[in-house]
Amino acid sequence: MELAINARIAHLESAARSISRQIDRTEFFADMIDWNSMTIEDCRLISMQEDHLAETLAETEMELDFRYEQLCFTAH
Numbered sequence: 476m477e478l479a480i481n482a483r484i485a486h487l488e489s490a491a492r493s494i495s496r497q498i499d500r501t502e503f504f505a506d507m508i509d510w511n512s513m514t515i516e517d518c519r520l521i522s523m524q525e526d527h528l529a530e531t532l533a534e535t536e537m538e539l540d541f542r543y544e545q546l547c548f549t550a551h
Contacts (some may be wrong), residue, residue, distance in 0.1 A: 480546045487539045494532040501525055 505521060513521075 477549055480542055484542045487535055491532060491535045494528055498528045
């Protein structure tokens with residue numbers, strides 16, 4: 476079971492790093508956008524993407540916390 480937990484932790488850590496990079500790229504490109512030339516729908520879609528990435532990262536980090544606790548519990 477410990478091996479499975481460690482594998483899941485490694486996967487979640489990798490996913491969290493990937494999502495963080497996606498958020499950084501989205502924020503970088505958002506800074507370069509001429510928002511005045513964008514439609515309201517374009518702005519809404521970009522905002523939704525950022526919100527989705529932030530929510531996904533939060534969920535990943537919550538599961539990571541759970542898996543860390545689970546790993547500590549199985550060690551005792």
